[in-house]
Structures are given as structure tokens and as C-alpha cells.
Amino acid sequence: MKSILYISLADWCWIKQRPQHFCEIMSELNYEIEYFCKRPWRKIGKCLEGFRNNSSVKIIRQRILPYESRYRIIEKINNLIIRRKIKHMVKKKYEYIILTHPNQINFLTHNIIEENKIIYDCMDNYKELFKNNIYRSNLVPREKALINCTTKIVASSETIKENLIKAYGAKEQYIKVINNGVDLKNFNIDLHGKNAVLNNMNKKVGYIGTVSNWFDVDILKFAALKKPNIDFYVIGPIMQDCKIKLQVKNISNIYLAGAEDYRNLPIVLNNLDVAIMPFKLNKLIECVNPVKIYEYLAMNKPVVAVRYKETEKFKDLIYLYSNKEEFIEKLNKALSERVIYTSRRDYALKNSWEYRVKEFIKFIEE
Incomplete structure (x- = not known):
């Protein structure tokens, strides 16, 4: 050995x-x-x-x-x-x-x-x-x-x-x-039904992952104010360099859920209508091959993510945006999806x- x-x-x-x-x-x-x-x-x-x-x-x-x-x-x-x-x-x-x-x-x-x-x-x-x-x-x-x-x-x-x-x-x-x-044993849509983790009838948009200074709080606020009937969830640990708690405290449809047990992430993700990746582009983010997109796709979720070289690889499977107006446009398209695209899950199975x-x-x- x-x-x-x-x-x-x-x-x-x-x-x-x-x-x-x-x-x-x-x-x-x-x-x-x-x-x-x-x-x-x-x-x-x-x-x-x-x-x-x-x-x-x-x-x-x-x-x-x-x-x-x-x-x-x-x-x-x-x-x-x-x-x-x-x-x-x-x-x-x-x-x-x-x-x-x-x-x-x-x-x-x-x-x-x-x-x-x-x-x-x-x-x-x-x-x-x-x-x-x-x-x-x-x-x-x-x-x-x-x-x-x-x-x-x-x-x-x-x-x-x-x-x-x-x-x-x-x-x-x-x-x-x-x-x-992606961890297909954990992020397996066949094993995780919807439950009452996010427990109201509103449409739900969410981000799962660490929240640091590269997280685009401004675009999240912009979307939440534009779409008051949509609930926005941020699920993950918040680093000390990020002031998101202060920035969103007066916005009633943004929920900071904190860190979640790894085993529960697919359950939470399965309760979302759309999964997002709202990052500020900089030299750090431009090098990131995003794990969360593989995880989102494994759970067959519509995904809206910032456009850069590493997310362009997913362009046939997800919605990409370059500014806040395009973020709203792509979010609307994702929220209005009526077809379940098995190609997302198929892609995850190969990765x-x-x-x-x-x-x-x-x-x-x-």
C-alpha cells in the first residue's frame, strides 16, 4: 500500500x-x-x-x-x-x-x-x-x-x-x-426530497458556500429590492472581512442562514428554486473553478452565475450575467423554467x- x-x-x-x-x-x-x-x-x-x-x-x-x-x-x-x-x-x-x-x-x-x-x-x-x-x-x-x-x-x-x-x-x-x-453520494437528487427546511410558499433563491469580501452583496441587495416577493437565502459561514450582516439587516427578504452540516446541504439546495453564485470579479475569483456549480447541477437546479472564463465552461447549462441588470434578467428566466433539464445532472455525473x-x-x- x-x-x-x-x-x-x-x-x-x-x-x-x-x-x-x-x-x-x-x-x-x-x-x-x-x-x-x-x-x-x-x-x-x-x-x-x-x-x-x-x-x-x-x-x-x-x-x-x-x-x-x-x-x-x-x-x-x-x-x-x-x-x-x-x-x-x-x-x-x-x-x-x-x-x-x-x-x-x-x-x-x-x-x-x-x-x-x-x-x-x-x-x-x-x-x-x-x-x-x-x-x-x-x-x-x-x-x-x-x-x-x-x-x-x-x-x-x-x-x-x-x-x-x-x-x-x-x-x-x-x-x-x-x-x-462533485460528491455524487451526497448530492444525489434521488435521495433528497423537499421538506420544511425553508418553510414558506415564496419562490426561493439561494447561495450555498463561504461568504467573504468577494461575495457581491450589492447585487444581492439589488435583486432582493427589485423582487420583494422572492426570498433570498445565503447559507454558509460568514468571514470577518465581510460586512453582509450590516448591509442587509433592513431587507426583510434576505435570510442569512449560517453554516449548515455538509450532509444537509442537498436537502437545503433541493428546496431552492434557483441557485446563484454572485461573486465580484477579481484576480482571485478569476482563478476559481467553482465547486458549487457542480453541486448545483447535480441537484438539477437552474443556476445564475457571474460570467468569467471558468463559468463559461458551463454556458450551455447555466445562466451567466455580467452586470446587475443582466442578473435580474437571467434570474427571471431561471425562475420561470418549466422544464427539468436532465443534461445538468448528466454533466455532474461525468464530473x-x-x-x-x-x-x-x-x-x-x-
């Missing part, structure tokens, strides 16, 4: 994302997976438990000091703690060590880098995650160093691949785009996380 150390940017206990899906499925394919992640000093929001106990993945959550993105000394202390931990772990030989963020290069000693196959699974334009100039100036050389020591690079979107080649001279033959996917992981394994083992 081949063993893999997956060093994840995402805490295992946070919202279920690509890293958790990849590791669970690799373990099902007879890989021995150790999932290493940082554990926040304090619990951030609601720790979602539902998906955690169905896997043979070994989970190592290392508690760290807070504010490392603000203070270099704290980052150094955290890196030292993690480096020692990983140095001890790597006494056991891994077939691959998978990194998911440029800063993780500091978790590995020179010997570990020299003696192991390093894979970079790049899921974001990390330079754009924070506006802190010190963070950016440190991240760029780290990402370059990481790329220089990797055996293979996997990018979750074509735009990320293009950025890595342009910014760092990454060699195209060692990079493969493996998009995100499962299982399929993505098989692509991933084939690429790193070539």
Missing part, C-alpha cells in the same frame, strides 16, 4: 473541500493517507462534523498560534513547531508529499525535499487572498521555490496553470489541470470527485 502525506491548507473540520474529498477517495483506492493541517487556536465559527467519521484517513491537526499572517515572529514559531512535527512524521517513508500552499515549503527540511517526491496541488491564486503587502512579498519567492522542487504540479483551473507558467516559468509538461468536482482523483493519481504516477 502506497502512503501519501497530504499537507492541507484546509482544516479537516472546516467546510468540506477538494482536499478532504481527494484524501477520502484516495484512501478508498487503497492508499494510506495522512492528512496534516493546522488547527486554529480558537474554534472559528461552526465546526462541521458530519463528514468526518466515514474515512480511514489519518488526521493530524496541529494547533498553532493566532495572527501569523500579521506578525512574522508568530509565523516563524508556527513553522518551527510544524517543521519538527513533520520531520518526525517523515521518518516513515512516503511515496508522495502533497503540498497545497506556497508557505508550506517552510514546513519541509532540505533533506525531506531532496529525498521525497513533492506534488503541488494548487487551488487558488494565493497572492490575491490577502491584501497584506508583506504577505505577498514573502509568498512569491516561496511559491517559486515550491515549484522548483516539485515533481508534478496540479492546478484546479486553466487560469491557475497559465499564471504559474507566466509568473514562475513552470514547465507546462509537468502541470496538469484537474478541475474540481465526480472520484473521476478527478483517478485523473490525479494517473498523472502523479506517470
